[in-house]
Amino acid sequence: MAATSAIRWNPALRTVYTRLTTRGKPHKVALVAVMCKLLVLLGALLRDDRLWLPASPPARLPA
Helix, strand or coil: CHHHHHHHHCHHHHHHHHHHHHCCCCHHHHHHHHHHHHHHHHHHHHHHCCCCCCCCCCCCCCC
């Protein structure tokens, strides 16, 4: 369920999923790849003892 939610709401993981499915990978294979990415991300967050923060939007340049 976490991977399904991540595909829907996380742009980086959505990109991974769509890239795999457009290359012809089945839905389940792409979903497992997203699960693996989530586990690697979780391990890195625990290793570094930090919280996950979504990427902030790019700063706007003054007009």
